[in-house]
Amino acid sequence: MPAISSDRSSWYLLQCKPHQDERAHVNLVQQNYVVFHPQFVSERVIRGKAHRVRDSLFPGYLFIHLGGNDNWAPIRSTRGVSRIVEFNHGPATVSENVIEHLRARCIESSESPIDEPLKPGEHLRIVGGPLSTLEGIFISSQGTERVMILLQFLNREHAVCVPLSNLERQQSSIQTTI
Known part of the structure; x- marks a missing residue:
């Protein structure tokens, strides 16, 4: 992978191994990387009852914040990580505005009120x-x-x-x- 020569930090896209988004997230955080795993809250009926669960907004992908001087080598061997997504022979960067927008949407999703089940006579x-x-x-x-x-x-x-x-x-x- 080509090295990034600038000292400027950016967000990059990581592809995770199948169904290992959370594992990759935990392992990267333990290595002191800044990681964003966008999730939203949804309701599912499990065994006849409604439950609020967190789902990945982009299953199989995470965002990682890296600078040109950061060590990229451990990322490739981190459990749960498959690869750094590349476009045109270089890592795919994601704009700070996109990350902020996603963060705001994820916060809105988690703060949405829980609808009480309807009661007979309501x-x-x-x-x-x-x-x-x-x-x-x-x-x-x-x-x-x-x-x-x-x-x-x-x-x-x-x-x-x-x-x-x-x-x-x-x-x-x-x-x-x-």
Whole structure:
């Protein structure tokens, strides 16, 4: 690999061995390298329960901050690291602006509020689809992406299955009479 002659430091892209992003990250940090592993928080249903998990934004890749005087040799033999990504016979540099933007997006992802599961009797408003602007009451979940709600229209109550993405929580004025 060609040596970088400038004293200027830059961010570079590393390719990791399959499913070893975290291992490479830990090993590089232990060697005192500055590493950025962009991750986002997502929800997954595991054994019927929603869990928040961290996923790699770029699976198989890490960013490393290096200068021209840094020792690049240990990187190639670090466990979990496959290679330094190269373009045009030189290491691929990544702009500081891109790294800052990714950091900001990852922070936003981790700070997003945890949505509480819907409870039977909770008031909802339909915000999309053909029934938008109607209000209803949550009855039950129908899988992970649809719910059954009770709507009051045409002077009758109707149980309707609606995509979860078309609903929002509502402090509604709907009165239920039993």
